[in-house]
Amino acid sequence: MSNSIRIGRWAAELYQRAIYIEQRPxxxxxxxxxxxxxxxxxxxxxxxxxxxxxxxxxxxxPYRTIRIPLWRRAKIVEPF
Ligand SMILES: [Zn+2]
Known part of the structure; x- marks a missing residue:
């Protein structure tokens, strides 16, 4: 299974800890x-x-990449 998508000149790859987006030629x-x-x-x-x-x-x-780190969602603590 591939964890990458292409949108026009852009390619995005999904990893466990981050998404990398790069521009293609x-x-x-x-x-x-x-x-x-x-x-x-x-x-x-x-x-x-x-x-x-x-x-x-x-x-x-080819050396320019956008990296979007994937963090754990912050816990929402209700005060009651
Ligand atoms: Zn060219």
């Missing part, structure tokens, strides 16, 4: 095409295959 981004990474050069590795280097696309910030 723009689906129609002209730079990354929705993958969230752009190729910035690369190098040929030992077996002569091209290993591209990539970095996050400017359309999103």
């Amino acid at each position: 723009k689906r129609d981004c002209p730079d990354c095409g929705g993958h969230g990474a752009i190729e910035v050069g690369g190098e040929y590795v030992l077996d002569h295959t091209w290993e591209p280097d990539s970095e996050p696309c400017p359309c999103w910030d």
Whole structure:
């Protein structure tokens, strides 16, 4: 069972102690095409295959997350 939902560019994941919400890459981004990474050069590795280097696309910030802690509901104490 998955404890995550997606609403447009936003993804929310539910854990036992917190909800994490993060923004996903723009689906129609002209730079990354929705993958969230752009190729910035690369190098040929030992077996002569091209290993591209990539970095996050400017359309999103993969390190920005909203964390909503889940606390126990405060006990309501009635005075009578
Ligand atoms: Zn992008």
